[in-house]
Amino acid sequence: MPKEGNQTSISEFILMGLSNKPEQERLLFFLFLIMYLVTMLWNLLIILAIRTDSHLHTPMYFFLSNLSLVDICFTSSTVPKMLVNYISGNNSISYIACLTQMFFFIWFGGMDSxxxxxxxxxxxxxxxxxxxxxMIMTQKVCASLVAVCWCWACIDALIHTVSLTRLSFCGHNEISHFFCDLITITRLAxxxxxxxxxxxxxVGGLTTVMPFIGILISYTRIFIAVLKIPSTHGKKKAFNTxxxxxxxxxxxxxxxxxxYFNPTSTHTAQKDTASTVMYTVVTPMLNPFIYSVRNNDMKRALRMLFTRKPDLSL
Structure with a gap:
């Protein structure tokens, strides 16, 4: 049995991708290219709209602009490599490049959380x-929260990446995914x-579960507070927020x-791949639409960004 340590005899991995049929690969290439361009365009528009409209210089939109930046980076950690693979027909990725991709994927995924x-x-x-x-959500507090988010997610990604270098890879090198996923790579060791x-x-659980628990606690208290609002209009306004x-x-x-939290017996390769595509590609693409469709302030800011004309209704 190989000794532990960085004694891998594998210099590269093979990304199996989403399909091995040429006609499907062409369709997937154009589909993911369109989704990637839409993700980049709309998230950049969200960032520009928030930066150029002084009315959006509030904590809520400060966090939203950071979320858009993270979504751009998150998608960019996986999709460009997949598109290059489809164009070149070469699905290999070097050991170092694989670890690098995994580091950034975990970092920006943790940042999203x-x-x-x-x-x-x-x-x-x-x-x-x-x-x-x-008084609570001051500029300093917001900046500190975001800084802590960036640092913690980076430490999380670094821990996983460094711990992976301890493993030996000496046999099977095919990754049944379109990117270097931590769990999939670990299983090849x-x-x-x-x-x-x-x-x-x-460590990984803390980055995912603890924020989720924080979100549940926040929304439980929000729901209780909203129920105490006497007017229907007030409740509706709070929920819309x-x-x-x-x-x-x-x-x-x-x-x-x-x-990650369903019983293993319920998993199938197709189901897991579809779910992974949802949170790595589709979610970053949909977030700008979610935050702009029903948000009058964002729609006004985007309209001003395109027209470059002042809003006379203010």
């Missing part, structure tokens, strides 16, 4: 402590992976729970 939790806290303060909102599994369930964020949370965590 903790940014969504920060946004939930912001909505909690806005609804449950509106008179103290400006021919050395003991118990430490890596422990890191996934502890949280609606977009709640939809984004359900979309992101719904697919993650489907993949």
């Amino acid at each position: 903790v940014i969504l939790a920060s946004m939930a806290y912001d909505r909690y303060v806005a609804i449950c402590a509106p008179l103290h909102y400006t 021919c050395s003991d992976t118990s430490f890596n599994d422990l890191m996934v369930y502890t 949280c609606g977009s964020h709640l939809a984004a949370v359900c979309l992101f965590y719904g697919t993650i729970i489907e993949i």
Whole structure:
């Protein structure tokens, strides 16, 4: 049995992708190219609209602009490589490139999770402590929250990446995915992976589960506070304030729970692949639409961004 350590005899991995049929690969290439371009365009528009409209220089939109930036980076960590593979017909990825892709994927995926939790806290303060909102959610506090999010997610990704270098890979090198997924790579190792599994369930769990628990607590208290509002109009306004964020949370965590927290017996390759595509590609593409379709402030900012004309209704 190979000794533990970085004694891998494999210099590259093979990404099996979503299909091995040429006609399907062409269709998938154009489909994912369109989705990637839409993701980049709309998230960049969200960032520009928030930066150029002074009325959107608030904590809620500060977090939203960071979420858009993270979504751009998150999608860019996997989709471009997949598109290049479809064009070149070469599905190989070097050992170092694979670890690098995995690092950035975990980093930005973790960022999505903790940014969504920060946004939930912001909505909690806005609804449950509106008179103290400006004193609690100061610019310094918001910047500190985002900085902590970036640092924690980076440490999480670094821990998983470094622990993976301890493993030996000396046989099977085909990754049944379109990117270097941590769990899939770990299963290819021919050395003991118990430490890596422990890191996934502890450090990785903290990055995913703890923000989710924070979101649940925030929305439980928000729901209780909203029920105490006497007017129907007030309740509707409060729920509208949280609606977009709640939809984004359900979309992101719904697919993650489907993949990582369901019994193994319910998993199939097609089902897991579809769920992975949802949270790695579809969710970052839909987030800008979720936050702009029913948000009058965002629609006004986007309209001003395109027309470059002042809004006379203000």
